[in-house]
Amino acid sequence: MGRFTRTGVAMGLATALAASAACSGGERTERSDSNTLRIAGPFEVHSLEPAASDGFFTRLQVVETLVSSDMRGELTPGLATSWSDAKGMRSWTFELPEDAEFHDGTPVTPDAVAASLEAAADEAASPLADAPVRRIVPVDSGVRFDLSAPYPTLPAVLTHYSTAALAPASYDDGHVTEVIGSGPYEIDRVELPASIEVSRFDEWRGDQPAIEKISFQAVGRAESRALMAVSFQADVVFGLEPAGRERVAATNGVAMESSLQPRTLLLKVNADHPVLGDVRVRQALSLALDRAGMADAVLREKELAATQLLPPSLRTWHEDGLEPLEHDPDAARDLLAEAGWKPDESGTLRKDGTPLRLTLTTYPDRPELPALATAIQASLREIGVEIEVDVTNSSEIPARHQDGSLELGLFARHFALVADPLVTVAETFAPQGEDWGVMNWRDGEVTKAVDGLLHSPSDDEAQEYRTRIVETAQQELPLIPVAWYRMNAAVSDRVANFELDPLERTWRVADVSWAEQ
Structure with missing residues (x-):
């Protein structure tokens, strides 16, 4: 080492x-x-x-997850050579290779892998924490998950980086102090x-x-x-x-490589905010956004303007027949007037003497975000909404979610960090809220639809559930889509x-x- x-x-x-x-x-x-x-x-x-x-x-490629995926998102063996389910998907067994070693020379054993997975299941930030896991046990040639309910997406969850297997020497008093993978x-x-x-x-x-x-x-x-x-x-x-x-x-x-990602640049909205809790205000903010202009000016691709939450790269989740999000400042003003917001002599909207001022938090890790934040600020100023842009560390968005101080957050949400987008969609619309998902917003029908998808519905039922989620998100706008995303890299x-x-x-x-x- x-x-x-x-x-x-x-x-x-x-x-x-x-x-x-x-x-x-x-x-x-x-x-x-x-x-x-x-x-x-x-x-x-x-x-x-x-x-x-x-x-x-x-x-x-320092560490390995049990399951991997190919360039199309199809599941492939990772550290595990194969897997199988039993008891109506209430038990899953993952076989391990016989000759695998960790980087410190110790063998990759069922005990070591099970211990890493148990640590992942205890981490709230891991999707494995949301799985109905009763126990993870080492078996003769692998590890077995015993579950309290059927969970068909478990192999997809095990593609997430949080579930990587580490050598026992990686841990000191329960914390990772050295990354020793396989x-x-x-x-x-x-x-x-x-x-x-x-x-x-x-x-x-x-x-x-x-x-x-x-x-x-x-x-x-x-x-x-x-x-x-x-x-x-x-x-x-x-x-x-x-x-x-x-x-x-x-x-x-040097040349550019690019790939359309299953990622959306979106505005996270505090739905418990005294202003943003009104769906008419959220709809007005959405109508005020000139998405095509922003995508052209900032991303240099008008086609990346988001017309709905899930991008077309996620074919089963993108609804072609859904009425698209539009740019209509006049309709935005009408909705705000209906909600009681009237312009003062300077054009700033006020209600009961209070100006409509909001803080938008974003971060520079993705260089397009600050530029988009400035464009959003300009679009909303045109309808009388004053926005203060706060460009800070990315960690501030979850921190402000947790302490309740976040008003608007602009960030990039990847909907396929695990191979099945359902896992991320379920996190995004968790009724209790999620750091990179909804904030103080819940809908019983969306919750039922997510639960239905997690229990192996028929193809027709699955499509009905997905449509319900996407249509409700489009109407309620707890997350306001701004643009889709193309990853690029310069390669020598x-x-x-x-x-x-x-x-x-x-x-x-x-x-x-x-x-x-």
């Missing part, structure tokens, strides 16, 4: 890289002959705990929140990856990331804003076989190789 550091901020490397890029004056620099695949992006590494890791250690790469060094370095694990039971070493660096400024891409200071760069993408397109030796031509996973489970680094020069 390489050196491991839990604390420290490695922004010095990012600064040096950006400075080097800047010194090039936009001219092409010589490619590095490093044997390290260098990845940069806006994402910070906030925790070693699987449930709070944002999937970094599955993306880098994947094709092992950790050399971690410095929270900025960098991870990994190297090829020689005892990996599968085909050895072509790339020996990989580094990830969090780089907060979009301009710095673009400079790193066009000056070849990084081989793969995520999170480029439109200007950066245009710069990459004009540079030889010294890299071959790089593919963007539409589900963002993994960066598939074990399949990448060096291009022949």
Whole structure:
């Protein structure tokens, strides 16, 4: 095992890289002959705990989940070689490989895997915590889940990064202090929140990856990331804003890869707020948004304007016949007037002398979010709603959800972090609310529909349930869709076989190789 550091901020490397890029004056620099695949992006590494890791250690293929998925979202073996159910889906058994090792040389045993899964089931942030698990027990050649109710989506839940298997030595007093997985790469060094370095694990039971070493660096400024891409200071760069993408397109030796994601950029609304609790106000805010204009100006693709909550990439959840969300400022003003909000001499809406002012919280991890927040602010000002934009850490949205202070939150919601979108949809519309889902909003029919989907309905029943959820969300707008999302990455031509996973489970680094020069 390489050196491991839990604390420290490695922004010095990012600064040096950006400075080097800047010194090039936009001219092409010589490619590095490093044997390290260098990845940069806006994402910070906030925790070693699987449930709070944002999937970094599955993306880098350091840890494995029992079940994986392919590029179409179909379930495939992960750490488990196979699985089966019994007792009407109240019992599931997952078989483990005989020759798997953790990175510290200890064998991957049923006991070790069961212990990791029990830890995941105790984490509220893991979808496994919502499964009807009575116990997780090691058996002769794998692990068995005994459930209190049928749960057909369990294999899909076990694709989530929070359910990764870790070696017993990863834990100290119940907390993860070192990430010791069983994947094709092992950790050399971690410095929270900025960098991870990994190297090829020689005892990996599968085909050895072509790339020996990989580094990830969090780089907060979009301009710095673009400079790193066009000056070849990084081989793969995520999170480029439109200007950066245009710069990459004009540079030889680097190309853009993109994939439409099952992700929606949306406004989370506190439905218990004295203003936002009125559905007419929520509908008015939605009608005020010029989604096509914002998608064109910020994302450079009008087609990404969201007409409903679930994007077309989720075919079974996207309702083609649903009346789309529209831009109609006059209708928005009428609804607000009906709700008692009248413009004063300056045009600001007031009710009982109180101005309609709200705070919109967002974060810069995805560079399009602050720009969209500014565009939303301008759209709402046109109908007399004053918005204060607060660009802060992404952790503030769940924190303000929990303490009740959130009014509006703008963020990107991925609806397929597990292979079956139902799991995320169920979390999103949880009656008790969810950090990245509804806030102080519940609907009995939606709850019944989600429960119905979780109990293996017929195809016709399932479609009826999905339609009920989508139509209610479109009418009630506890979450206001703004845009759909296309993931992009700048990739150097010294890299071959790089593919963007539409589900963002993994960066598939074990399949990448060096291009022949």
